Amino acid sequence: MTDTNAITQAVQNLYNVYPFPPEPLTDGAPPGYNWRWCVPAAHHFALGWVPHAWGELNILDAGCGTGVGTDYLAHLNPTAQVTGIDLSPAALGIAQERVARSGVAHRVTLQQLSLTDVPQLSQQYQYINCVGVLHHLPDPKAGLRALAGVLAPGGLMHIFVYALWGRWEIRRMQKAIACLQPPGDYPAGVAMGRRLFAHLPADNRLVRRERERWALDNIQDATFADMYVHPQEIDYTVQTLFELIADSGLAFLGFSNPRYWRLERLLAPLPELLQTAQGLPQQQQYELMEALDPELSHFELFLGRQPLAHFDGSEATLVQQATPVRSPCLMGWPGRSLLDYDYQAVDLTPVEQELLARCEGDLRVNEVLAQVPSATLEQVQDLQKRQLIWLKR
Template identity: 35%
Template sequence: MRGDLRAQYEAYPYPERDPRDEARRLVTGSPGHLDEVIHFGFGGRLDAARPFRVLVAGGGTGDATIMIAQQARDAGLPMEVTYLDLSDASLAVARARAEARGLTSIRFLRGSLLDLAGLGPFDYVDCCGVLHHLDDPEAGLRSLASALAPGGAIGIMVYGTYGRTGVYPLQDALRALTDGLDPPARIALAKRLLAGLPPTNWLRRNPHVGDWRQSDAGLYDLLLHGCDRSYTVPELFTLADAAGLAITALIEPARYEPGTWVSDPAVLKRAEGLDRIGRAALAERIAGNAAKHVCYLTRPEDAASAVAAPDGPDVVPVLRDLDGPALARGLKPGAALEAELGGVALRFALPRLAGPILARIDGRTSLGAVHAALQDLDSRLGWDAFMTQYDELYRVLNGLNKLVLRRRAHRS
C-alpha cells in the first residue's frame, strides 16, 4: 500500500497549496495549533529553556509544519520541527512554503511514519489525516508513540464515520468504474459521475464533506483513495488504547457534550449516567455531523496532568483567533454568544461579567491580574465570585476551542 500512497500524492499533493499565498495568510487548524497543543497536551506549561522538539508525521503540503513553526517563532519559543512524508512532490511544496516565510527551524525528510528508528525523541508528534489511510492504523499510532519523549503528547485527526455519510458508497462505485485507468482518467470519470448524481445520493445531500468540489487533489483524496477508513468515538478510544495511549481531549470539547445538541432535561438527566466515552459517543450520534475527529493523546501516566485547568491566580488565559477587547465591545450584560459548530448555529449563555473579563484577556495577563482590575471597578468582587463568572465563560469558550491556558512556571 505504501507505494500506491506515494504515487497518489506525487500526482496530487494534498491539500493543494500555493507557496505564494504565504505572503497573505497563515493556514491554521487542529491539531497542531501551538496554544492548543500547550493547553491540551502539556497542562499549559512548556520549558522555554530548550527547543521544543516536534515531529509532523505525514506532513503533506505543510499546513501543520508551517503553522506550528511560524507560531513558535512569533512567540519567541525555541523549536525544532521535523517534517516527514513519503511524497517528494508534497515535500517540495512544504519546503517552498517554509522558504517563503524564512522559517529555518524545519528539517525536511522523506520517509514513512512506520520507520522512525533513529528519529526523536519528540516532545510533540502531529499526525493529521494520515492514520486512516494506513493498512494498519494501530501499528502507525504505536510507531508514533515509540518516538515520544517522556511527558510528550500526540495530536491526531482521523475521519469520523457519521459525518462522512455518502463517501464510502461512492468510493466503492468509483473503484468499480475506474479500475485500470490512470489517475487523470479516474478524475475525469469521477467528475462525470458527480455531475449527474441524483438528489437521493447521500454525498450530494451531505453538507459536511466538500473536498470533491474544491480541487482535483481533494476529489482524489476523498473518493479515489486506495485506503480509507473512518472512526466512531468508541473506535477512536479503542485505537488509542491499542497503542498504549490515553486520549486527553477531543476537539472541540463542546462537540462531544450531549448538552450542546439537546436541551430536553429528561434526555440530559439520562445522559448524566454515562461515562466519558458514552457521553461523547451519544453526542456524536445525536449531532451526526462529525466528519473528522481531532484529539490529543499522552501516555496513560501523563494524562491526568496533560490538560490545563483554571485553578489559580497565576494561570494566564489565552484567546485563540479572537480579539478579547473587540468581542467585549459587542457584548451586553447577560448576552449570549452565537457560534457555528459543525454547520449548526448555536447560542451559548454567557455570565454577567463576560465583557469586562474578555476585555482584559490579552495572552499575558494572569487571572489574578484580571481579578484585581475588576476589583478596581467593584471592590466587593471577591475571588470566589470572580471565578464563578470566569468558569462559566471558560466552559463556553474552551468548549469551542477558543480559550486556552498558559502557566507562568515552566515544565521541567
C-alpha cells in the first residue's frame, strides 16, 4: 500500500468509527438557516447578482459526512439535484437516513467515492460544497484540482480548511496523544486525550484553550476524535491557502465570513494604520489580520470557475434595469427589526421598509423607485450591498 492509500484508509477508518458530524436525525426540514448552502444567496454574495432563472442546478457535496450540509443544500435549493460523496460507508448510511427522514431523498444521490475520483461522476456541477475535507487529504492540491475539473463554467465552490495558528494547542495535544497511544485505535486515542485534559494542571495552556474554546463542541466523542486523534491534517496560512487556490486555476471570490476579515475589527482605534493597511494588496491585508489575530482557526471562502460575471452594483443605469428581489434569508420580515442573512440585527428606516416591501421580483429598480418617490437609487444600492435585496439580471 502506498502512503497515500494508507492515509486515505486511516481517514476512512476514523470516520467509520466516528461518523461526522454527530448531529441527531430529525424528521422534516433542518432547523435554522445557513446562507452558504443557498446557491442564489452564495451567488449574490460572491458576484453581486442572481440570474432570472437557474436552469439545471446540480450540486455536489464533496465529503458530505453524515449529510447535515447535504440536507440543507437540498432544502434551501428546492429545484436542485444534490450528490453527496464520502469515503465512509458508516457516514453515508446516516446521511441516507437523514435525507429520507427530512423528505428530500428523491433529489439526493449518495455515493461512496473519493474526492479525487470525482471525474468518474461524469457530471458538471453549478455549485460544490467542500467543508472540512480538503485538509484531510494526502494531497489537498490534487483534491481541489479534481473538484475544479467538475465545476461548471461560471460555477461556484464553497470550501472550508483549517488555519494553522489558531490550532496550535490542538496540534500539540494531537502530538501528545500520538506519543502515548499508538495511532489507529481511535477510541483509545479519545480516552487518552480526555484523561490528559482531566489531569494536566488547570492552568496548562492546552487545557485552558480546550476549556475556553472547544470543550462545548467536544462533548461528543466524534467531535473530540475529529479534533485530537485525526490521522491526517494539513493546516493553512493565508500564503499557503492562496497557493492552493492558484494551483486549482479557480478564482478567489472572498471569504464567506467577511466580518472576521474587516481591518476595522482590529485597527479602528488606529485610523492612520488602518489607512495604511487599506492600501496594502488584498492578500497582504489578510496576512496582516492573520498576524494580529492568533485565534484564526479556519478559512471559509468562495471560489469560482471562469467565466465569472461580477456586478458591483455601482453602475446606475445597470442597477436601474435590474430586478430587485427581497432576500429570502431575512428573519423577521415583514417588520422593521430583522436579522440579516448572517444573523446580524438590522433596523430598517421607514423608506427602506417600503422599498423592501416592493422588491417582490416583478418590478425593475426604476419601477420600484417610481412607486417610492422618497427613495433614492443610492438606498437601493445600499440594500443590495447589505444583501437585504438581490439584484436579478
